[in-house]
Amino acid sequence: MIKEFSYKKFHSIIKNEKYVVYFILFLLSAISIICFIYYYKNGLVWTYNDAKSHLNIGRRVVDGLRPGLAQLGSVWLPLLHLLMTLTIWNDFMWYSGLAGAIWSMFSFVGTGMLIYFYLKELNVGMGGRLLGVLLFAANLNIIYLQSTAMTESVLLFLLTAGAYYFLLWLKREKLYYLIATSFFIMLSTLVRYDGWFMLALVGFILAVYSWYKFGFKKAEGLTVLFFTFGGFGILIWFAWNYLIFGDPLYFIFGPYSAHAQQESFASAGLLQTKYNIWLSLYSYFLAMIYNVGILTLLLGVYSTVSFWIKKNDPRYKIAILVLFSPFFFNVIALFLGHSILFIPEYINDTWFNVRYGVMVLPAIVIMVACLVDRLKKAQIVIVLLIIFVIIISLLSNDSVVIEDGKVGISHKDISLISQALHEQAVNEKGYVLIAVAANDTIAFSAHLPMDQYIHEGTDRYFIEALNNPTKWARWIVMDEYNEYDLIWKTMNEKQEFKDCYYRYGKYPHASLFTIKDECFNNLILEPIYE
Numbered sequence: 001m002i003k004e005f006s007y008k009k010f011h012s013i014i015k016n017e018k019y020v021v022y023f024i025l026f027l028l029s030a031i032s033i034i035c036f037i038y039y040y041k042n043g044l045v046w047t048y049n050d051a052k053s054h055l056n057i058g059r060r061v062v063d064g065l066r067p068g069l070a071q072l073g074s075v076w077l078p079l080l081h082l083l084m085t086l087t088i089w090n091d092f093m094w095y096s097g098l099a100g101a102i103w104s105m106f107s108f109v110g111t112g113m114l115i116y117f118y119l120k121e122l123n124v125g126m127g128g129r130l131l132g133v134l135l136f137a138a139n140l141n142i143i144y145l146q147s148t149a150m151t152e153s154v155l156l157f158l159l160t161a162g163a164y165y166f167l168l169w170l171k172r173e174k175l176y177y178l179i180a181t182s183f184f185i186m187l188s189t190l191v192r193y194d195g196w197f198m199l200a201l202v203g204f205i206l207a208v209y210s211w212y213k214f215g216f217k218k219a220e221g222l223t224v225l226f227f228t229f230g231g232f233g234i235l236i237w238f239a240w241n242y243l244i245f246g247d248p249l250y251f252i253f254g255p256y257s258a259h260a261q262q263e264s265f266a267s268a269g270l271l272q273t274k275y276n277i278w279l280s281l282y283s284y285f286l287a288m289i290y291n292v293g294i295l296t297l298l299l300g301v302y303s304t305v306s307f308w309i310k311k312n313d314p315r316y317k318i319a320i321l322v323l324f325s326p327f328f329f330n331v332i333a334l335f336l337g338h339s340i341l342f343i344p345e346y347i348n349d350t351w352f353n354v355r356y357g358v359m360v361l362p363a364i365v366i367m368v369a370c371l372v373d374r375l376k377k378a379q380i381v382i383v384l385l386i387i388f389v390i391i392i393s394l395l396s397n398d399s400v401v402i403e404d405g406k407v408g409i410s411h412k413d414i415s416l417i418s419q420a421l422h423e424q425a426v427n428e429k430g431y432v433l434i435a436v437a438a439n440d441t442i443a444f445s446a447h448l449p450m451d452q453y454i455h456e457g458t459d460r461y462f463i464e465a466l467n468n469p470t471k472w473a474r475w476i477v478m479d480e481y482n483e484y485d486l487i488w489k490t491m492n493e494k495q496e497f498k499d500c501y502y503r504y505g506k507y508p509h510a511s512l513f514t515i516k517d518e519c520f521n522n523l524i525l526e527p528i529y530e
Contacts, residue, residue: 162322
């Protein structure tokens with residue numbers, strides 16, 4: 001006989017937090033998997049050019065004419081690419097983007113769980129905790145990013161983990177919580193430079209707080225310990241650049257660095273926020289609105305201000321300050337001209353890097369949950385209003401991050417040249433000479449074996465191909481308008497190139513050149529160097 005399921009039993013399950021945690025874990029995992037499948041089936045997981053480049057970097061570590069760790073380069077920090085190597089040797093994992101997306105998906109689930117536990121540590125009730133997780137998990141922008149090989153989802157998890165364990169240390173003062181804080185922040189410093197700022201912020205707060213509470217001697221020990229663990233990733237990165245490129249600051253001042261890119265933007269007059277604090281604040285505030293939603297953002301801002309004004313535990317105030325580290329970093333980066341952000345009709349006439357606004361999502365949803373938990377009388381009204389807005393957003397499928405990736409500067413339509421290169425080379429012997437610093441998305445989208453490409457990371461092959469293209473290059477891909485295309489700069493002045501290659505096709509963003517029949521006999525079609 002089936003026993004009747006009573007409200008009392010249901011209430012007892014809800015009160016048993018273990019079942020709630022399992023349910024949240026299952027729900028977040030289901031959302032993550034279903035959304036990846038949806039975006040993959042609709043061809044959206046490769047929308048951002050950067051996603052393709054991240055995948056190609058990971059693949060070059062394990063495959064190609066010169067595989068190895070040196071393929072990590074210096075343009076992007078290495079952790080995500082290293083994690084990709086566990087599965088990217090498989091062609092499906094590479095071409096589907098899943099080798100990178102799987103880490104974004106794990107991070108999405110992990111961040112949602114951390115939001116729940118963070119709210120618990122702030123003494124927020126069960127309803128508020130569930131609301132915080134819901135606001136995070138129903139955000140279309142983070143749902144999309146967790147389905148791609150982009151770095152935002154992984155970074156968000158590591159920064160939130162660092163903030164969570166720092167809160168635990170503030171409350172309990174157990175050394176292992178501080179070590180956990182430094183560990184997760186150390187990992188974040190190997191994903192994006194946002195982590196470097198959080199390391200400095202937490203280290204400064206730790207030094208001041210512990211000096212005030214424990215005295216100078218203990219403060220010194222704790223701060224040194226924190227920076228020793230937390231700064232290890234940065235030390236590795238400096239050492240890596242020195243060993244591979246001969247300059248520990250190569251990632252800052254190298255020809256493909258963010259600094260070099262910002263210089264080109266500056267020369268074109270596109271760094272409007274540089275040394276303009278109000279425009280920096282305004283542009284990032286707009287990015288937050290587009291990513292988080294106007295209602296959620298306003299509630300979160302109100303909650304944060306009221307939280308600081310009221311006589312709350314100062315440890316909680318410090319923890320919230322750390323949680324908002326991405327906000328401070330992005331505004332400062334815009335102000336110093338180290339970052340750029342475009343929003344149509346407000347700043348320039350196109351989209352660019354608007355996804356940076358999603359980095360405040362955990363902080364905002366946590367503050368909204370705190371607000372709802374405090375406002376007992378208005379709880380139902382606010383929750384219903386939030387749910388209504390979530391439903392409208394989901395039904396309209398309104399994601400600014402997808403829009404940014406589809407039509408903004410972060411996207412290039414390289415489908416025609418990729419298809420032409422694939423048709424030319426897929427069943428033929430011979431090498432493709434290509435500058436991946438300028439055309440990595442073409443190399444990814446052409447779906448050719450990685451060892452069919454000669455690029456900057458192939459050492460002797462690349463040097464010889466530049467000096468004597470007819471010896472190595474059956475096909476050459478060049479962007480004649482890209483200052484980072486080293487091949488175009490070299491071939492444009494070579495008589496040998498003009499005599500032995502014809503333009504197979506000129507496409508948006510690049511051209512494809514093929515060797516003439518009379519020069520074909522000089523080609524080497526197999527690798528000869530170990």
